Amino acid sequence: MTHRRTRLPRGLAWISGLCLLGLTSAAAAERPAPDPAAGRAAYDQYCARCHGLTGSGDGVDAKRFYPRPRDLKLGVYKFRSTASGTPPTDEDLFQTLAQGLPGSNMPDWQFLSEATRWQLVHYLKSLSPVFEATPSQPLALPPDPGAGHDRARGQALYQELGCATCHGAQGRANGRSAAGLVDDWGMKIRPADLTQGWAYRGGATPKDILTRLMAGIDGAGMPSYAEAITPVEDAWHLAYYVASLQEPARWHMGLKPAQIAGALPSSVEDPRWRKAPMTTLRLRNVVDATGAWVEPPTVRAVTLQAMANREAVVWHLIWHDPSPESGSPPDGLAVVLQPAGTEGDNVTLHAWPYAGSPALDVCYWNAQDQTAGEFLAKDIETIRGRRAVQTSLLSQATYAEGRWHLLLERPLHAAQVSGGALLGGQVFNALAVMIWDAGEPGAQSVSAWIDLDLRQPSTGAAASH
Numbered sequence: 001m002t003h004r005r006t007r008l009p010r011g012l013a014w015i016s017g018l019c020l021l022g023l024t025s026a027a028a029a030e031r032p033a034p035d036p037a038a039g040r041a042a043y044d045q046y047c048a049r050c051h052g053l054t055g056s057g058d059g060v061d062a063k064r065f066y067p068r069p070r071d072l073k074l075g076v077y078k079f080r081s082t083a084s085g086t087p088p089t090d091e092d093l094f095q096t097l098a099q100g101l102p103g104s105n106m107p108d109w110q111f112l113s114e115a116t117r118w119q120l121v122h123y124l125k126s127l128s129p130v131f132e133a134t135p136s137q138p139l140a141l142p143p144d145p146g147a148g149h150d151r152a153r154g155q156a157l158y159q160e161l162g163c164a165t166c167h168g169a170q171g172r173a174n175g176r177s178a179a180g181l182v183d184d185w186g187m188k189i190r191p192a193d194l195t196q197g198w199a200y201r202g203g204a205t206p207k208d209i210l211t212r213l214m215a216g217i218d219g220a221g222m223p224s225y226a227e228a229i230t231p232v233e234d235a236w237h238l239a240y241y242v243a244s245l246q247e248p249a250r251w252h253m254g255l256k257p258a259q260i261a262g263a264l265p266s267s268v269e270d271p272r273w274r275k276a277p278m279t280t281l282r283l284r285n286v287v288d289a290t291g292a293w294v295e296p297p298t299v300r301a302v303t304l305q306a307m308a309n310r311e312a313v314v315w316h317l318i319w320h321d322p323s324p325e326s327g328s329p330p331d332g333l334a335v336v337l338q339p340a341g342t343e344g345d346n347v348t349l350h351a352w353p354y355a356g357s358p359a360l361d362v363c364y365w366n367a368q369d370q371t372a373g374e375f376l377a378k379d380i381e382t383i384r385g386r387r388a389v390q391t392s393l394l395s396q397a398t399y400a401e402g403r404w405h406l407l408l409e410r411p412l413h414a415a416q417v418s419g420g421a422l423l424g425g426q427v428f429n430a431l432a433v434m435i436w437d438a439g440e441p442g443a444q445s446v447s448a449w450i451d452l453d454l455r456q457p458s459t460g461a462a463a464s465h
């Protein structure tokens with residue numbers, strides 16, 4: 001406790017001192033009077049690496065993120081409870097600092113004391129004249145119908161108001177106006193994938209969504225619908241409908257394929273997939289050979305299922321991509337395995353290849369050839385160019401409404417790739433996924449490693465333990 005107090009900036013220590021003496025109210029202790037020096041010090045320490053020393057969004061780490069860290073000098077804020085075109089309330093800013101912006105690279109700041117967070121709020125306001133010039137206009141929200149909401153009315157509004165033109169009919173960010181949007185800061189911006197509740201930066205509950213609809217997402221080209229929805233109460237039906245589009249992510253560190261006695265599924269339509277366990281993997285961008293971060297990817301997550309019999313494993317991979325393209329590089333996916341005799345999961349995939357890194361065993365499919373092959377690859381170019389294919393693999397892909405489904409089958413022990421991964425037996429194997437999107441040729445994404453548990457059920461005498 002004591003060490004925490006001594007680390008408070010001088011002005012704050014003074015304020016908390018006053019509280020102890022009972023000279024000021026509890027409310028004032030929570031929300032200290034502005035102390036520009038304290039705000040600036042906290043900003044320099046915690047925020048400048050992304051938002052830049054002057055607040056113009058050009059910190060040393062800025063380029064690697066999507067969306068970019070905000071230029072705070074423009075005074076345009078996305079996540080507000082106020083009318084479009086008016087600044088956020090102090091509480092809105094405080095909440096952004098407490099919760100961060102999930103799904104973006106803006107962290108939460110729970111570990112800072114409330115007093116420090118209030119100083120940061122004051123400091124943010126000092127960066128733009130908007131706060132002095134324009135009073136914020138808090139919005140009154142209509143009462144929540146709760147279980148009485150009307151999904152059909154919500155769905156009709158989603159169509160009538162043109163949400164689908166940006167967000168797509170199923171919410172997968174593949175509407176016809178989704179490509180080519182630019183935000184107020186001059187950066188590329190994409191409509192949110194409404195099925196990914198975990199990536200809603202302003203919160204994923206119907207109330208959060210309602211607030212976004214009423215307030216708009218200023219700067220990002222998503223207008224306010226406060227005037228467009230009549231009666232305004234109906235906005236709740238739309239908010240509930242949008243929330244119903246969310247698909248739960250399953251963040252597991254491993255994947256245990258379902259063991260099948262007979263033939264493996266050869267189609268994504270096989271009803272057995274409905275019951276197979278799922279793992280969701282988050283994708284991130286990589287660094288290129290010069291050590292610079294390449295553009296952040298459009299494809300932010302991939303869902304994985306698997307089934308296996310005694311001969312082979314078949315993976316079912318599902319990812320959202322606004323359009324099925326065969327550009328250069330074409331839409332494509334590689335399941336990455338650790339080669340026999342290596343500890344592949346020690347490889348830092350977002351920086352691979354680097355000095356001393358091993359070749360990786362990749363099972364690569366792309367939308368141009370619509371076929372899959374396996375090989376050991378030393379670098380990304382070898383993968384994309386399919387330069388070293390040693391054996392072809394069974395694959396089947398379908399694309400509809402902003403979503404790829406891919407089946408990829410790989411023999412267990414009988415890999416015809418010299419030095420290829422030996423799957424199964426009694427060891428864990430590691431698996432990762434790389435994805436390419438022709439619509440975003442400068443981007444490249446990779447997941448973390450997960451455990452692929454293909455250990456066979458032991459037979460006979462092994463019952464002893």
Ligand code: HEC
Pocket residue numbers: 042043046047048049050051061065066067068069070076077078079080093096097101104105106107109120124201
């Ligand atoms: C690791 C990078 C990073 C750091 C560190 C960081 N931010 Fe951010 N911040 C972001 C990104 C990225 C966005 C843009 C997210 C978006 O547009 O959805 C953002 C957006 C914001 C916004 C805009 C919210 C809105 O409603 O539009 C505020 C305010 C903000 N940051 C404040 C801060 C403060 C204060 C700190 C330091 C305590 C900080 N940030 C530190 C990355 C960062």
Ligand code: HEC
Pocket residue numbers: 067078158161162163164165166167177181189190191192194199200201202203209212213217220221222223225238242
């Ligand atoms: C002109 C294109 C456009 C239209 C039309 C549009 N949006 Fe959006 N929407 C966006 C963009 C762009 C973003 C992402 C903004 C960002 O990344 O900062 C977004 C984000 C969102 C979010 C995510 C907010 C969060 O917390 O991250 C929701 C929810 C949403 N829109 C719902 C809707 C609904 C419902 C409609 C119809 C009433 C709609 N949008 C119409 C472009 C649009």
